[in-house]
Amino acid sequence: MSVRLRQTLSSLPAYVPGRSVPGAVKLASNESPTGPLPHVLERIAEVAADVNRYPDNASTELTAALAARHDVDPAQVAVGCGSVSLCQQLVNITAGAGDEVVFAWRSFEAYPIVVAVGGATGVPVPLTPDHCHDLPAMAAAVTPATRLVFVCNPNNPTGTTVDRDAIEAFLAAVPDDLLVVLDEAYHEYVTDPEVPDGIDLLAAHPNLVVLRTFSKAYGLAGMRVGYAVAADPAIATALRQVQTPFAVTTLAQQAALASLEPRATEQLRDRVATAVVERDRVRDALLAAGHDVPPSQGNFVWVPWGEDTTAVAAELEAQKVVVRGFAGSGARVTVSTPEDDDAFLAALTTLPPPPSAT
């Protein structure tokens, strides 16, 4: 007889990490193609000597640095083991059995998982035909049972954004005791001035939380550190209440702190600028080859290959280029170095042209 596990586990969608194939170009996980900044790596090595000690459970120094950076009160900040952990904590502080969590679909694949693990009910709201959040439909999907809404801006995996006016209209349409999360994992790559910095919206919206991460533009995906900035300190306190003790390691805290130092600013800005140039170049090349690619404000592009997605992704992988395919829907292709991106574009030219181009 096997042990009795929670029923919900059998219906849980699996999180599919981007595949790492030895010798292949990996464009599947929206990672930074370059290693940590030299002084960040040095800091990690220095503090590695202290790992016989537990980390500071409150991430005190990092919390203060983040509060200073965003000009908010430290009580509004909660640090987490990657912002995906904060997504789970946000569910845990708001929703349980019988409660609903609204998110766009397709969006970040962790949302339905953390909602189901939390015992709540996910309410996915389809993207518009041009791959954007349908905020009016999301507002209409809010019921008295809704406790939390995720808005991913830019959206993973489509790269599309919602602008300031649309978000303001959405916030005006939903109850002000409903927690709204703006997941801004790709905020650093945004160049469209219509897309707001969510932190600027906090002062006027007590029910808003913004998520940021060190995994993407800061190049620290393997360190696992992200944070929430909440309009209301009570939300940040609740997030800290449900966090796994000592979830953010000393290495992660110190790597993040080093990344916030002034000497990191210019180097990080250069890296982001390169990613932005590459994103626009790769999109233009794909459009020229007849692929449909929505404008992206992230470090990736979305190619809606529909039913062909799995076959195209397999063909690319046979040519040592790994993208993140979502069966029946499309592929998310991380932009990387010009060399890696050229490898992707070259591999693609060996495949049959998309139906729309013929």
Ligand SMILES: *Cc1c(COP(=O)(O)O)cnc(C)c1O
């Ligand atoms: C990558 C990503 C995150 C966070 O990742 P962490 O590594 O857990 O900080 C959060 N949201 C979205 C939409 C992402 O794509």
